[in-house]
Amino acid sequence: MATLFTRIIEGDLPGHFVWRDEMCVGFLSIAPLNPGHTLVVPRVEIEHWIDLDSELVGHLFKVTQSIGKALAREYKPVKVGTIVLGLEVPHVHIHAVPVWNPTDLDFHNAKPNTSSEALAQEAQKIRTALTALGYAQAAQ
Numbered sequence: 001m002a003t004l005f006t007r008i009i010e011g012d013l014p015g016h017f018v019w020r021d022e023m024c025v026g027f028l029s030i031a032p033l034n035p036g037h038t039l040v041v042p043r044v045e046i047e048h049w050i051d052l053d054s055e056l057v058g059h060l061f062k063v064t065q066s067i068g069k070a071l072a073r074e075y076k077p078v079k080v081g082t083i084v085l086g087l088e089v090p091h092v093h094i095h096a097v098p099v100w101n102p103t104d105l106d107f108h109n110a111k112p113n114t115s116s117e118a119l120a121q122e123a124q125k126i127r128t129a130l131t132a133l134g135y136a137q138a139a140q
Contacts, residue, residue, distance in 0.1 A: 003091040005041045014116070016123035018130065019067060021137045023059050026067050026096075028119045028126075031112035033097050034104055035122050036071045040064045040094040047090040063137075064094045070129035071098045081105050 008015040009025055018038055019026030029037040040063050046052055052060070068080040077098035083105060084094050099105060130138035 031110040
């Protein structure tokens with residue numbers, strides 16, 4: 001059975017995409033820790049990041065870095081944090097989160113009631129920042 005993320009990637013479930021390429025996608029978390037909280041997800045379903053081949057690992061982190069630059073440009077955080085956890089969805093994903101203090105990375109502070117409209121607005125801001133930074137892979 002397809003994972004939740006595969007269903008989003010394939011369009012069976014809605015997603016607010018900021019990045020698409022042949023190896024991965026980036027879309028906003030439906031329970032963001034902060035505005036702009038983005039997930040970078042490989043198109044292939046692999047449960048644990050240590051099982052990824054080195055080319056895909058490198059690509060995922062390169063994309064996460066690109067999205068991180070857009071998050072830094074748009075939100076002006078102290079840092080852009082990354083987390084590889086994967087306890088809830090058995091499909092590798094990297095969280096990129098604008099952070100101002102350490103508690104910003106506490107999943108107990110997630111905002112699962114963020115509206116689709118708010119997520120769409122945040123996604124547009126990130127796509128605009130990615131385009132301004134010269135990334136053609138920004139999802140349209």
